Amino acid sequence: MRISELSRRSAVPTATIKFYLREGLLPPGRPTAATQAEYDETHIRRLRLIRALVGVRGLSVSAAKEVLDAVSSVKTDTHGLLGLVFGIWPASAARESGGPRVVGEPARPTGEADGTDDTSDTYAVDALVSAMGWQITEHSPARQAITQTLHTLRSLGVEYGWEDLLPYAELAARTAVLDLDQLEGQDDPLDKAERAVLLTFLLEPALLALRRLAQEAESAARHTD
Amino acid sequence: MRISELSRRSAVPTATIKFYLREGLLPPGRPTAATQAEYDETHIRRLRLIRALVGVRGLSVSAAKEVLDAVSSVKTDTHGLLGLVFGIWPASAARESGGPRVVGEPARPTGEADGTDDTSDTYAVDALVSAMGWQITEHSPARQAITQTLHTLRSLGVEYGWEDLLPYAELAARTAVLDLDQLEGQDDPLDKAERAVLLTFLLEPALLALRRLAQEAESAARHTD
DNA sequence: TAATATGGATAGTGTCACTCTCCAACTATG
DNA sequence: CATAGTTGGAGAGTGACACTATCCATATTA
Missing domain, CATH: 1.10.1660.10 (Multidrug-efflux Transporter Regulator; Chain: A; Domain 2)
Incomplete structure (x- = not known):
């Protein structure tokens, strides 16, 4: 056509x-x-x-290209396939890790305005990962996302440490089991890669939505007791 | 100052x-x-x-305004507070529900190009919600997000129904319990509202990151067996 | 052969989150 | 009290982004 x-x-x-x-x-x-x-x-x-x-999902065009390239690059290498797919982080993370998107400003010299340090949060994420017994690549973008969140929460005066994330991590682990189970059927590596992408990326808004619904339901349940 | x-x-x-x-x-x-x-x-x-x-978190300025207005609007009404906060959906959902952001195009008459219908997915979400025994507002934006996801997956040829989301919903329910527990300490309604916002919105990237890490770990674990 | 469609390149558009420029009204300093 | 520097407020400008429109030399179709 x-x-x-x-x-x-x-x-x-x-x-x-x-x-x-x-x-x-x-x-x-x-x-x-x-x-x-x-x-x-x-x-x-x-x-x-x-x-x-x-x-x-709201990916930027360049992020989508990364994802699609990863899927296409899968020839017969069923091995690193999932690591490749799971390692991709939406481009919006780039602007997240560098602070709010600054365009014209020549990076004002005053770094952290409130003195809080980011390094301690990096170790916190290491602690979380090893507490879960996870084998993870050193420089995974997902690590940075968590580091960033901890740092931000702290800068807002919320006392929050990696221990508080542990129960969430346990639930994430179970989620991952569900995710991987959904890929079992696929034999063709290309189909498997595409399905991995779909279930990883497209399910993200749905999972967040489920949390919201669950929050609303839980809130209602606690209030009517 | x-x-x-x-x-x-x-x-x-x-x-x-x-x-x-x-x-x-x-x-x-x-x-x-x-x-x-x-x-x-x-x-x-x-x-x-x-x-x-x-x-x-990557909210648009207008979405952030909605969130902040909701927090400020909390006077003494501790009741609807959380429902208000949990009901807010990032503005990006607006462009999601309406399909890809179209600006100039005068809404081409050809609706669904492949004939798949959206209504069935709406019922699917209803089924999911009632299967979980959740009491949820009728027109929650989170519902639409899930409907949208199911619809998109289907249009891509992935067989996916609300039953497949059920186990995720169970995990979401547990997540919500954790979330609500974190608010127990706060007595001041304004502090509580702000904390709810922070833990709902700012934790979202971290939760998705945890899923990615868990996926990578689970994938590694399954491959080395 | 005339009307229509296509691939490819280039330029334009609307939105968004800032960022810059002005200016009249202050404030701090000598 | 003169003057240099700072404000609040308003409006225009900027760069990134995801398209969208226009051209034009072929190609196809009627």
Whole structure:
């Protein structure tokens, strides 16, 4: 099929499809002439995946590209596959770790305005990880996210340590078991990778939503007793 | 203190402070003259909270305003407080529920391009909620987020129903118990509201990060067996 | 062969979170 | 009390981002 049919069938405007092609999110079609190319079902599928990651999950286009590249890079190496997928962190983390997105300002010299240090939180996360008995890559972006959260909470005067996160970590471990179980069926490494991506990224908003619902229910339950 | 000291102590540029004042995120200082106002510790605290919600959690400024307004609106009404806080959904959900953010396009008539319907997923979420025995407001934004996720997964050819979310919901329920426990100490309703906001919103990235770490660990564990 | 569609490149748009510039009204200093 | 530096407030400007629109030299279709 050509681009207009691809557009119609995927409900993505042709201009946007061209944009995704340019950004390398969508692989080019098979060229049949100088100004003609042929697309197939895989392109429709890929487009839906892109829209899901960007639109539903809210990933930036560049983050989505990272994710998709990781999925495509899976040839036969079933081994590092999941580590690769699980190691990807949405690009928004970049602006998180560097503080609020600053554009023009030449990094004002006054670093921490309140004297709190970040290093102690790094050790706290190490303690948490080893308390759970987890084998984790040294420089996982997820580690930084937790460090950041602990640091922020502390700077806001909330007493919060890694011990407080431990019970959450236990629940996260069980969540991970569920997640991995969902991948058992898939034999084709590419399908497995795609499913891992979908269940990891697309489930994130749903899991947060479940927490909210549960909070509301728990709050109601405690108030009516 | 005046704005320059507030800026120095909070590490937020004065221009940005002025912006937050204009947007209503930060309450105005006590005016001492036509072009002079006095700020205090509460403003520093509020600034840190804003930066945490916007910078760390990644809320939009308008979403942060909603959150902050909700916290401030708590006078003595300890009752609906938590429901109010838990019911807030980041503004990004708005663009999620409406599909990818479309700006110029006049809403192309071709609705669902692949024929899948959204209504069935709405019932699925109802089933999930009642299976958990949760008492939830009818039009909670969190419901929509889950509906959306189920719908997206289905449109991508992944067989996924509310039954698959049930075990996650059980874990979410336990998470909520932890969350609510953390609020028990606070007696002052305003402190309680602020703590609820912090632990709900700021913990979200950390919880997702914990899942990633747990996934990596679980994946490693399964592969070395 | 004329009307329409396509791939590719370039430029433009709307939104967002700031950031900069002005200016009249202060305040601190000599 | 003169003057240099600071404010609050308003409005315009900026850079990043995710598209979206316009061109144009082919290609295809009627």
